Amino acid sequence: MIQVQNQHDLGRAKNAVQDFLIRKLLIPKIYLDADWEGKRVDVLAIDRAGNGDVHAVRIVDRNDDDLPSEEIKMMVGNSSQELGTITELKSLASQFKHLAIINSNPSIRMFELTLGILEHSLAADGVGRVGILSVNLGETEPNVQVIYKEESRVQVLLKAERFRSSREIVELADQFVTSHTANWEIRE
Amino acid sequence: MIAIEVQHYLNRARDFYEGMRLLKDDIGEFRFSSALLGIHCAISYCDALRVGLGSPKVSSDDHRKAAADLKSRLLKRRFSDLGGIHQLASLLSEKSSVSYSSNELRRQDAEVIVQQTERFMAWAEAVGKKLKVQGW
Numbered sequence: 527m528i529q530v531q532n533q534h535d536l537g538r539a540k541n542a543v544q545d546f547l548i549r550k551l552l553i554p555k556i557y558l559d560a561d562w563e564g565k566r567v568d569v570l571a572i573d574r575a576g577n578g579d580v581h582a583v584r585i586v587d588r589n590d591d592d593l594p595s596e597e598i599k600m601m602v603g604n605s606s607q608e609l610g611t612i613t614e615l616k617s618l619a620s621q622f623k624h625l626a627i628i629n630s631n632p633s634i635r636m637f638e639l640t641l642g643i644l645e646h647s648l649a650a651d652g653v654g655r656v657g658i659l660s661v662n663l664g665e666t667e668p669n670v671q672v673i674y675k676e677e678s679r680v681q682v683l684l685k686a687e688r689f690r691s692s693r694e695i696v697e698l699a700d701q702f703v704t705s706h707t708a709n710w711e712i713r714e
Numbered sequence: 715m716i717a718i719e720v721q722h723y724l725n726r727a728r729d730f731y732e733g734m735r736l737l738k739d740d741i742g743e744f745r746f747s748s749a750l751l752g753i754h755c756a757i758s759y760c761d762a763l764r765v766g767l768g769s770p771k772v773s774s775d776d777h778r779k780a781a782a783d784l785k786s787r788l789l790k791r792r793f794s795d796l797g798g799i800h801q802l803a804s805l806l807s808e809k810s811s812v813s814y815s816s817n818e819l820r821r822q823d824a825e826v827i828v829q830q831t832e833r834f835m836a837w838a839e840a841v842g843k844k845l846k847v848q849g850w
Contacts, residue, residue, distance in 0.1 A: 549735075552728060552731065552835075553832055553835055553836055553839070574839045575835065575836035575839040575840060576840075577839045577840060577842075577843040578839075711836075712832040712833060712835070712836045713833065713836070714797055714798065714833050714836050714837045714840070
């Protein structure tokens with residue numbers, strides 16, 4: 527039963543992230559559960575009708591039962607799950623990378639941005655940052671919020687910053703668009 | 715130099731699109747605005763393509779001739795996917811009516827214009843990339 531609930535949460539989160547990207551990008555092509563260079567991407571968006579930058583989104587469910595007990599779940603603020611996913615995202619071939627977090631279980635501590643996460647989200651050379659999104663599943667209408675951090679009276683928005691582009695990314699995107707049917711697109 | 719001009723028209727087109735996108739959520743209240751922004755978005759995309767394909771001047775000419783000019787420039791490049799030309803011509807034909815006519819613009823008419831704009835954009839983006847238009 528819990529597994530079914532988690533699967534439903536994940537599915538609704540994918541739709542919410544898709545809606546977020548439709549609004550953020552310029553008529554993108556969007557793919558769910560994409561196999562991108564052999565790695566799973568929950569939501570993949572290619573901007574400008576499949577001709578622009580690639581946005582890769584991995585979703586982490588903090589309600590995931592991989593952690594052994596409620597006590598440990600409570601202790602683990604920013605679990606290794608988020609850090610690990612950020613590491614994986616950074617190795618993905620895409621210009622923009624986003625971590626989307628579902629936090630549907632009130633008994634688990636809410637995700638908090640820490641200095642460690644902020645530093646870890648940056649590319650090694652500083653060109654690019656993994657963006658972090660919080661998905662609020664709500665009862666009826668899921669939506670995506672960008673997480674803010676209160677810092678010395680200044681609200682810092684942690685938004686995705688563009689990673690370096692490459693011929694590899696462009697060719698991957700071209701091949702992908704040609705060989706896959708988008709889950710959402712504006713058809714000519 | 716061409717690349718800079720193409721970028722100028724593309725930026726303008728995307729700016730109009732952002733405005734249209736904001737208004738289309740409440741299209742019942744902003745029928746004229748969303749429709750007109752959509753039409754201007756299409757005109758700017760058309761200008762970007764025409765300049766990128768060698769048209770010397772696009773700013774003040776008759777927009778009704780724009781679709782024909784773009785079509786002939788695409789045919790000269792032996793580009794066969796002309797699907798967007800029909801949408802562009804349809805959008806351009808609505809410009810005067812939306813801008814100046816005393817007739818009411820129905821909600822469904824505005825929705826059709828917004829949809830045609832989005833389809834034309836998808837086509838124009840693909841054309842710009844396929845033809846390697848400078849500045850695209």
